[in-house]
Amino acid sequence: MMRTLDLRTRVALLLIVGIAAAAAVALHAPISQSAAYHAFADQRTISSVPNFWNVISNVPFLLIGLAGIWTLARRNPNGTVATLRPVYYCVFAGVALVAFGSAYYHLAPSNAALTWDRLPMTIAFMALFALVIGEHIDPRLGLHLLPPLLVIGVGSVLYWHITQSAGHGDLRPYLMVQFLPLLLVPLILLLFPSRLTGVGYLWALIAAYAVAKLLEAADAVVFAYGHVLSGHTLKHLTAGFGMYLLLLAITRRRPVIAATTVIESTPQITDAKAQ
DSSP: OGGGSOHHHHHHHHHHHHHHHHHHHHHSOOOOOOGGGGOOSOOOOBTTBTTHHHHHTTHHHHHHHHHHHHHHHHSOOTTSOGGGHHHHHHHHHHHHHHHHHHHHHHHSOOHHHHHHHHHHHHHHHHHHHHHHHHHHTOHHHHHHHHHHHHHHHHHHHHHHHHHHHTTOOOOHHHHHHHHHHHHHHHHHHHHSOOSBSOTHHHHHHHHHHHHHHHHHHTHHHHHHTTTSSOHHHHHHHHHHHHHHHHHHHHHHOOBOSSOOOSSOOHHHHHHHHHO
16 A cells, blocks of 8 residues: 555654654654664573573575675576666675674673674674665665665764774764664665565565574573573574575566566666576
8 A cells, every 4th residue: 555655755764763763863862872782692602602592593694695795606596686786796795794793702701892793793794785776666775875875875884983992982872773774675665666576575574683682682581491402592593594695586577567667777687588
């Protein structure tokens, strides 16, 4: 029903939500990183690896990221939009880098190490945001937005690192980078039709990420049940599963020729048929 709204109204809705969220965060007092953040429930050392499960549970990110890059490199998967090829690469490269950044952080959690954990995550977040914009609104727009979105993502982490090192840390820009796409992506999926079938893959990815954040918040509670795995470890595995769904999507989806775009043009229609 939301797709029956005229184009200007749909775009205006996205802008209103984005501006309102940005204003709310900007008006909020600076948010510093709590020292308690680094006190994870499961700190067991196994095979001489400290915080073993929080470290090893990053392996799926590496495997899925490399599998995505390999899939894109060996062929042009049917479940992709050709114009957005660099964006797909960036998403999976970011996912692979998350494995290294997160594992490094969890070996010895600290604010300094957390910077290296968050940097690759912002690459994956922003590239995925650009990807959804490209698949649902306009491929050229998604491609052109990728560089500035990456700059904003990386800049938000560097801003937090600099302010935290100065003793007055401010997480607000990073929180915007992490959570605003989570708010806007579902709206985009509802407001704009995809150029590809299988939109359910993206909905499932969003759901997996939401569950992962809940598990992160319930780290100690989950670990208390049997002391097998902690909520944070399961967060890694659940988020990794979400990215696995994207890997399935790029091979199982198919082009939808009659897609509605913000900018209708013959090259885009030809590009969709070429897939």
